[in-house]
Amino acid sequence: MRRAALFAGAFLGPFGGGLTVAILPELGADFGVSTAVASTSITAYLLPFAAAMLVSGTLGERWGRSRSVVAAYLLYAVASLACALAASWTVFLATRALQGVANAFTTPLLLLAAVAGSVEPGRLGRALGWFGSMQAAGQTFAPFVGGLAAELDWRSAFGAAAAVALLLGLVGLPAGSAPVSPASVPRPRLRSAWTGPVLRLGLVAGLGWGLLAGLNFLLALRLEEVFGLGAAERGLGLTALGVAGILSARAVGGAIDRLGARRCVAAGAVGGALLVAGIGTAPLLGVVVVLWALVGVCGQFVLVGVNALALRSSGPGSGGAVSVVQAGRFGGTAASPMVLTPLYHADPLAAFLVPAGVLGCAVPAVLALDRRRD
Numbered sequence: 001m002r003r004a005a006l007f008a009g010a011f012l013g014p015f016g017g018g019l020t021v022a023i024l025p026e027l028g029a030d031f032g033v034s035t036a037v038a039s040t041s042i043t044a045y046l047l048p049f050a051a052a053m054l055v056s057g058t059l060g061e062r063w064g065r066s067r068s069v070v071a072a073y074l075l076y077a078v079a080s081l082a083c084a085l086a087a088s089w090t091v092f093l094a095t096r097a098l099q100g101v102a103n104a105f106t107t108p109l110l111l112l113a114a115v116a117g118s119v120e121p122g123r124l125g126r127a128l129g130w131f132g133s134m135q136a137a138g139q140t141f142a143p144f145v146g147g148l149a150a151e152l153d154w155r156s157a158f159g160a161a162a163a164v165a166l167l168l169g170l171v172g173l174p175a176g177s178a179p180v181s182p183a184s185v186p187r188p189r190l191r192s193a194w195t196g197p198v199l200r201l202g203l204v205a206g207l208g209w210g211l212l213a214g215l216n217f218l219l220a221l222r223l224e225e226v227f228g229l230g231a232a233e234r235g236l237g238l239t240a241l242g243v244a245g246i247l248s249a250r251a252v253g254g255a256i257d258r259l260g261a262r263r264c265v266a267a268g269a270v271g272g273a274l275l276v277a278g279i280g281t282a283p284l285l286g287v288v289v290v291l292w293a294l295v296g297v298c299g300q301f302v303l304v305g306v307n308a309l310a311l312r313s314s315g316p317g318s319g320g321a322v323s324v325v326q327a328g329r330f331g332g333t334a335a336s337p338m339v340l341t342p343l344y345h346a347d348p349l350a351a352f353l354v355p356a357g358v359l360g361c362a363v364p365a366v367l368a369l370d371r372r373r374d
Helices: 002-018 021-031 040-063 065-085 089-104 107-115 121-150 155-171 196-210 213-225 231-247 249-259 261-281 285-346 348-368
Strands: none
Touching: 002 040, 002 065, 002 089, 002 107, 002 121, 002 155, 021 040, 021 089, 021 121, 021 213, 040 065, 040 089, 040 107, 040 285, 065 089, 065 107, 065 155, 089 107, 107 285, 121 155, 121 213, 121 231, 121 249, 121 285, 196 213, 196 261, 196 285, 196 348, 213 231, 213 261, 213 285, 213 348, 231 249, 231 285, 249 261, 249 285, 261 285, 261 348, 285 348
């Protein structure tokens, strides 16, 4: 049960970020703000989430993995309940930010727990693949779940999230996933994770995830404006990425173990760039959905490969390194709507072709700066 709870925790972090994507009109109507203002509820979660992860992994390792994760779950439960009970827009945004900070202390430590002790070096990619698939599923299914909840009352979605977080806090981490360091081992320092290689991996994660899975909002706009799909149909189409991520998890992890993480990250970025360009130009709905599902596979190559590189290159400070890389990932996801939405309104085709070009060129270039072998 505890192992299942670990992967449920992996789902919860990205899920919290996307929970309001499908309920922006309901939020706006309830709090008396426009839909555009209501969309800041996404940024209010993701930016504190990404910023706190610059230090949360190191602090969590210093305070103890199990203690930090349980405390973060409880804080997330309180913040989610406060979101459900918020009487004003300002309070709602503040509690969304608190949700993000709380999840910043679970995501990197759960990732470490997923591979701690019981995973052989040659099977690291497989373990990270399963973890990454649950994160992709959380980001993908959040709009769908939020939309369903809004049919009754959008606040019920946050009440349910609070209950799940409380349950996960009671279950805790699996035995053996939070080893106690010997007294002779120095405690990790905050700046020890901010090395050139780790920061470059964070940049790769931000570009890779922000310009692949992070384009779900662009796809939703295209599905509405070009193909005339309603909210429920759009949400269902967006789930193709998460489903593909889950189904391909084992194969992606095995490929990374066999071929090397750096090579797989570059291949995922280049392949994903071609798919994103296809999504922006394909005239058939079925083709667009299939391409989006394949983007989920390429996104897993990028995400799992980057996490593997961070774990293999960081030594004792693995918690801090993973945390910084995850900060880059979610920072890229948070920035993507702010940068690309104006471009989409100016030129819908360019909104897909520009990120495709950046992804296909920048990620391999950044990886080439680090000559170390996997």
